[in-house]
Each structure stands twice: as structure tokens, then as C-alpha cells.
Amino acid sequence: MADVAVAAGVSVKTVSNVLAEHPGVREETRARVLTAVDALGYRLNPAASRLRSGRTGVIAFALPHLYQPYFGDVAERVIAEGERHGYTVVIEPTDALLARERAVLSGGRAQQVDGAILSPAALGVIDLQGLHVEGPVVLLGARLDDPPADQVVMDDRGASRTAVAHLLAAGRTRIAAVGTTQDGGSADEREAGYRDALTAAGVPVDPALLLDAPDWDRRSSGAAAAVRLLDSGAPFDAVFCFNDAMAFGVLRVLASRGLRVPEDVAVVGFDNTEQSRFSTPPLTSVDPGQEQIARTAVDLLVRRIEGRTGAPEVVVADHHLVVRESSGGPRTPVV
Amino acid sequence: MADVAVAAGVSVKTVSNVLAEHPGVREETRARVLTAVDALGYRLNPAASRLRSGRTGVIAFALPHLYQPYFGDVAERVIAEGERHGYTVVIEPTDALLARERAVLSGGRAQQVDGAILSPAALGVIDLQGLHVEGPVVLLGARLDDPPADQVVMDDRGASRTAVAHLLAAGRTRIAAVGTTQDGGSADEREAGYRDALTAAGVPVDPALLLDAPDWDRRSSGAAAAVRLLDSGAPFDAVFCFNDAMAFGVLRVLASRGLRVPEDVAVVGFDNTEQSRFSTPPLTSVDPGQEQIARTAVDLLVRRIEGRTGAPEVVVADHHLVVRESSGGPRTPVV
DNA sequence: CTGAAAGCGCTAACAT
DNA sequence: ATGTTAGCGCTTTCAG
16 A cells, blocks of 8 residues: 555555545545556455454345245345445355344354344244344344334235235135244234235134244245145135245145146245246245345445444335236246 | 453463464463453454454355355355354355456455355356466366366266166156257256267257257246247157256246146256255256265365365265156155 | 554564 | 564554
């Protein structure tokens, strides 16, 4: 840096100012510095910057699993968005382990990262409620009453309502729900939306049609639920799954039992992952607005890192339903 | 660190030695230092370590896309394996862009990372052959004659041979191949394995059954290929797809045209991603040994970083075929 | 708006 | 096997 300063005929401080994009450097000086940087092939040593400034330029994105297309998708967007803001993103798969999620919130990676985005899986609403959070953090996922940090939430309830209303409008009345849990969080919200829609239509809620699935991660959860539903003998003409992964498991079982989708049973998922376009049949699914979620989460975090104070902000992402063949949508042209 | 040294009654150097796990510290001293560290809640400042030692403790894993379950899966394993070795892994989606892949090989991230693992998509075999590589790098993917760096390769050819031999053994003789390209690389190898198997069985190779698909990333590539195949009128009783993603697209089209799998057409994929277990029907697929690939790649890279010299090493991962219903395997018990 | 000097916290080299 | 010292390359004071 000293060499660059000499070449540009300025002090090191000015070089530093230019490279850090600090304001208050004359345009002409800036240009001269940049020329010298280029000429000498100089590059900032990030380790030294970090040591001196205390800022790492790194943010962590903690998510349950990367092999889930939904999270892969969000992760890719978060990485891109982070880069736009000048941050490197480190992905931290928590394996849905409580201890790892806690570590993120308690600043376990302090000194290593400037902040973190957490998509909790093990931590339920009750755990999160009013919890103490160390350092800049943005939460993804379920809505909380007393959020301990900024969050970007899906409108789980509203989105579910939309999905179920769509099935009702198609004349289905025996609609099963796959993915209920006792954990609170998204599952409860999605169940609430399901109940809202039925109630609004004057359709009674039949407990026999509520199928638990503690592990949303696996298609096998959906498959297992479908088997239980079929074996219970309860009549049904539609299945609303709390995510796409489980919906694929359900589709698989229905096909293996000789049931036609959507003729005999309509199926709707949640996430609108890319593969929903190519399942057999293509899956109707709620798009929870991943693009917006990633963008907003990084924005909120970066503003926190850069000094924003005040109460946690909550941003609700926009959602919409993508109707495909599994719920009677038009046969999509393949290709 | 000075405080810890005082508390433990040793010099800072000793504290540093203990924390860096350098050899040559008496066990008793070590214990005393660790106690002091705990008591004071002391944590190494990684920025300072990096500045002084020049090592970052970070490795980059550059891959085309994270939303592809195959890469999400490998990425997760690489992250875990890196952690085991004390390294943080930074994922760098290249978007299959030539410039980004080149940047990895030419040490674009020097000073930021100690080394990189690259899974090339845009760079073909010819580009890679004998290319100059800057810094420790491990390549994933296709086998090269004159590798510029260590690599972990699949036995593309052998694995394809196994897959096609399986179809032949099941009595199929009109076997289409989906995913050929003119790029060289994995596509060529897989095509060669396909030809090997046919030739060995005395079955002629019909060019009408070779279906190009430049973009392996998308199920739509497989779907488009299947449409072309059907519209060509060429008879066929099996499809070997060069990856699972394309196979799902093919399954989708076959179903929409009323063809039964495996009765009318057997289908085999390549990657054995998790969703192959839950497609309709479950997909027979070649498992290319992702676990071993991730483990080996990190091992090779870390050993390079830690000073290994000499000619590039090449490790061929083990593969095996997982037979499921799409090629006439037994109906898998659902759940 | 720019310059000079100090020092972030650690580890490498050398000494003991 | 452990201690001493210097300095990695930058940014932050504080002056001008």
C-alpha cells in the first residue's frame, strides 16, 4: 500500500480511503490512486483490514440442510445478494440440531462473522420468543409475537388459506393436511390457514384428515402420511402438503395405490421448488417468494451491521399460488 | 492472549502453541493453558492469526449451482469434511460461467482462501488440459490426460457401461441415450460407456437414439430430448439419461404420452440423488460415490495446502448401480 | 481533504 | 520445552 501511495503521490491513508470507498476523496485523486493500484497489481490484504477494523466482511447463513432444493435455492440467492453488498457468505448447515442453532444466536461465530441469517428448524416459536440474541441476526421463517431479532417471514397462514381455498373452489371438500406438528411455528400457521379456509367455506374440520409429519425434510414423511391416510379408510379427495418434499412422497404413494391425480385426488404443495414443474403430474404449489426473502434478509442484516438500531423489523414476503396439473390445472405443455 | 499467558504462568508463545496444536508442549503445560483459556473465556482472533501466518483457514468450493440437489449434497459433505480438518468452506456458485471458473484456477481469491475445489461446468476437457493453475486446487469431474491439478474423478465410462449392461440384461435393445454433447468431458465418457456396453453385446449403435442436451442442469433438457425422441418415430424400449435431473424430465414426458415405465420403456439415471427414490416410478440410478468424492477432495486439498508437492494425484471414486422400479427392479416398499 | 504515527493480536524466528 | 522480540498490512486516531 505504501508503494501505491508513492506511485500515486499521496499518503497511505488516502489509498486506504479510496479502496474502502470512503467518501470525501477528490475524484481526481481517486482516479490517480486507482491507476497506481492497477499498474502495480495491488490487492488489499483482507486479513489486515479485518484485524485493524474488526469487521470481517463475512456473514453466516445457517440453514438446516443444503441438499433440500428449497434451501439450496435460497442459499444461492443469499450468496449473490451478499456479494452485491460486499460480503462473503459462509453457509452453515445446522443439520436441524438445536445446539447449532443456539450457537448462531448466541454469537458463537463472533470475530469470524459480522452477522448471521438463521433459518431455524429445531428451535420452535416458544424457544425463540424473546430469546436473547448476540450480535446482528436476521431470522427466517415463522412469525413471532415478540421477535428477538429482525425477521423475514412468509405469510404461512395466508398462503395456506389460498391453497386450500383453491381446492375448495375446485369442488373438493375432503381435504387432508400433511405435515402438522405440535411444535408451533410454520406448521401451526399452515394448519391455521387450512382451518380458516375450511371454516370460511362451511366445511367441518375432520381430525382424521390431519396427518402429523415431524420431519418435513424427507419425502418419506409425506409417503408415510399418505399410507396412514389410505389405511385409515377415511375418505378424501384432496391433499394439502405443508411442503413440496412431502407432496412428492404423497404423489408417489397415490400412484402406487392406483389413485389418479388429480381425477381421484388433487394434491397441492408448498415451496414451489423447481422440481414441482417436473413431477408426475406437475405439482400445484405455493410460491413463498424466495427471491424477495433472500434479498430482504441480507438487506436487513447489512443495515444492522452498519449500525442500524431500534426494535426488530419484520417483513412479510409476498406469496402466490402456482396452479399445475396436480390440482386440475391445465395440462402444461411439456418442455 | 497475554492475560492467558499470565494466568497460566507461561509465555504468549506457549499459549499460541497450545491453541495452534503445535507439537512439543508438555501435557501438563497444555492443560494449564487450556484451563486459563476457559477461565478467561478467551478466543483466538482469527484475523490476527491470518495476518501473521498468511494462512486463512478457508477453502473455496466452486460449483455450478446450489439448487441442484446433487451439488447441494456434495457441498454439505465438503463443508463437514472441511470443518473436520479445521477449515471453513466458502461456497462459490459459478453459475456455470467460464470467467468465474477461470478465476478460481488463476487464484482470483488468493489471500482470501488457502485453496479451492472446483467442479467445472463451462470449462471443457480441452480447456483444462495442461492449463496453468495458481495455488492449491482440486478438480472434480471428468478425467483428463494431463491434469493441471489433483483431481477426484468418477468412472463415468465404467459407470455408464454398468448402467447400460443392466438394461441389456433386462432384454432391452433399443436404448436411447440422453445428454450427449460435443464438449468432451463427462458427456463423452458416458457416451463411450454406453457404446462399450452395446458393442460388447453385439447391439448396433443407432445415431437416432443419441439425444443431445447441452444443459444438464435442467429437467427440461430431459423433457425436450424425450419429446424429440418420440416425435422422431424411432422405436425404443429404454432410456439411459446422463443425470437424474434429465431422467425426471424424461419420466414426465413418457407419462404424459401414456407410456408406462418400466413396462413400455425402462429408464435409468445417473447421480442417485435423494429424489430418485421418490419419483414415479422410483428411478434406477448410478451412485457416483459423492461421500467418497467430498472426503477425498478435501483430503487432497488439505495435504496440498500443508505442503505436499509432486505430480497431480488422480483418485477414481467407486460407483455402483442402484436398481429401482424404473428399470424393472422390485416394487420398493413405499415409506 | 490529506498526512503521520501508532497499534490491532497474533505467530515466526531466534534465543535459551 | 519455553521465552523474547519484532512485525505482518492495514485503519484509526489526531494533526494539519
